[in-house]
Amino acid sequence: MTITPPTPGLARFYSQSLDWQSCGDDECARLLVPVDYAEPDGQTLELALLRVPAKGDRVGSLVVNPGGPGASGVEYAAAREYVVSDDVLDRFDVVGFDPRGVGDSAPVQCGTDADLDALVDSDGTPDSPQEEEELARLAADFVAACTAPVPGLLEHMATADSARDMDVLRAALGQQRLDYLGVSYGTHLGSTYAALFPDNVGRFVLDGPLPAELTVEEVTLEQGRGFEDALGRFMDDCLGRDDCPFTGDRASALADLRALLDGLDGMPASTGDPARYLTEGAATYAILMLLYAPDYDWPRLREALGDLRDGDGSTLQARLDERMRRGEDGAYRNNSNEAFYAVSCLDRAVSGGIEASRDFAEQWRTELPLLGEYLAWGNLPCSTWPIATVAPSLPAGPLPPMLVVATTHDPATPIAWGEVLVEQLGSATLLIRDGDGHTAYREGSDCIDSAVDAFLFDGVLPEPGTVCT
Numbered sequence: 001m002t003i004t005p006p007t008p009g010l011a012r013f014y015s016q017s018l019d020w021q022s023c024g025d026d027e028c029a030r031l032l033v034p035v036d037y038a039e040p041d042g043q044t045l046e047l048a049l050l051r052v053p054a055k056g057d058r059v060g061s062l063v064v065n066p067g068g069p070g071a072s073g074v075e076y077a078a079a080r081e082y083v084v085s086d087d088v089l090d091r092f093d094v095v096g097f098d099p100r101g102v103g104d105s106a107p108v109q110c111g112t113d114a115d116l117d118a119l120v121d122s123d124g125t126p127d128s129p130q131e132e133e134e135l136a137r138l139a140a141d142f143v144a145a146c147t148a149p150v151p152g153l154l155e156h157m158a159t160a161d162s163a164r165d166m167d168v169l170r171a172a173l174g175q176q177r178l179d180y181l182g183v184s185y186g187t188h189l190g191s192t193y194a195a196l197f198p199d200n201v202g203r204f205v206l207d208g209p210l211p212a213e214l215t216v217e218e219v220t221l222e223q224g225r226g227f228e229d230a231l232g233r234f235m236d237d238c239l240g241r242d243d244c245p246f247t248g249d250r251a252s253a254l255a256d257l258r259a260l261l262d263g264l265d266g267m268p269a270s271t272g273d274p275a276r277y278l279t280e281g282a283a284t285y286a287i288l289m290l291l292y293a294p295d296y297d298w299p300r301l302r303e304a305l306g307d308l309r310d311g312d313g314s315t316l317q318a319r320l321d322e323r324m325r326r327g328e329d330g331a332y333r334n335n336s337n338e339a340f341y342a343v344s345c346l347d348r349a350v351s352g353g354i355e356a357s358r359d360f361a362e363q364w365r366t367e368l369p370l371l372g373e374y375l376a377w378g379n380l381p382c383s384t385w386p387i388a389t390v391a392p393s394l395p396a397g398p399l400p401p402m403l404v405v406a407t408t409h410d411p412a413t414p415i416a417w418g419e420v421l422v423e424q425l426g427s428a429t430l431l432i433r434d435g436d437g438h439t440a441y442r443e444g445s446d447c448i449d450s451a452v453d454a455f456l457f458d459g460v461l462p463e464p465g466t467v468c469t
Helices: 008-014 073-078 086-091 113-121 129-144 159-172 185-196 216-239 250-266 280-289 294-309 314-324 336-347 354-367 372-377 416-425 446-458
Strands: 021-023 026-034 044-052 060-065 092-097 178-183 201-207 402-409 428-436 466-468
Touching: 008 026, 008 159, 026 073, 026 159, 044 073, 044 159, 060 073, 060 159, 060 185, 073 092, 086 092, 086 446, 092 159, 113 129, 113 280, 129 336, 129 354, 159 178, 159 185, 159 336, 178 185, 185 201, 185 402, 185 416, 201 446, 216 250, 216 294, 216 354, 216 372, 216 402, 250 280, 250 294, 280 294, 280 314, 294 314, 354 372, 402 416, 402 446, 416 428, 428 446, 446 466
Parallel strands: 060 092, 060 178, 178 201, 201 402, 402 428, 428 466
Antiparallel strands: 021 026, 026 044, 044 092
């Protein structure tokens, strides 16, 4: 099969053969890509790949991405039973890659583990000019400490750069068209790829849609609405259970939770470690992280909040450490937090620093009483990012049919973004899961799983607006 590169200068990348080696139950390889696609003779880096070979009659390769940005595609593919159905595993090689700057692909770093601790623990709802200045200093220091092991990589961490890497991967896999499953931020990566390489799009499933053209403030506000909705639904569920640490109705219980967080602002809770206390900022972040998977996370959040009401912050702190991959020794096991900023700050410009954050915090406080201020101030790190943002890649013409999947009460990628992404792509069909949690495929709905598999295998799309429960 002849693979034609976009430009002659990229021929050595597009013509490379992958040297798959056994790594446990799977196969691993490295993919060579240029740091800057405009300078293919310049610096290069290698991306880590993992392949799960098809168990039955192979029909091709399915590239998967777990989102983030900053999550490891290698780890995602390795967790194949949770990622795709048994039927997909029978017929596709499932291939994951660590995007540039992530995991084992020239990982970016931002200071020390202690620096990241300080940012996570910082006061995310400052009440005075002094607290505002301290939060801004921590954010700026964290960003200023970001480095990459390959020269020029920080300047080329945008989603468009990773999309170009995916096209090199497509060629190295020997496919004329790329078949792809992207979830959460992975939908943004997939739609960017489609805009840049429309002729190379195969079967694309985009689950948990994140549109490309939204501003940082639009993303933050809509996610805030999604998280507040999910938090309210968590509380409704909690109040119907014997072990719920709250009483009354939803409104009074959420007010009690707000008071509990406000209390941490003045007096952090003990974690059992005399050198470490649970702050309001860390507790709020932990709550956000435990709204993604209701069946698994909501009982653990319920337990942790019960302990916190009793003055014990250790359970909620441990849940956050687990989610952030922070070990008991204080070391973070991956660089997903740093990579998140390295990509996000290039993709979407932040409108300003302290003054803009204060304005948005005041605007959002009423609508989002639990999370509005925290989310508004959370954009500070990108306000001092030293590299100019990259304009989003949007389709210039018709695209092949794609499947967009959205969940009605998704906290991180709200249902409203499903319609936005479908309109952006111009040729996609929207499939809806009516339920809670982040993303839809492999989340317990046979209706969703069957529709996704039918599209991957045969290109059959559901009726537009199909709703699965």
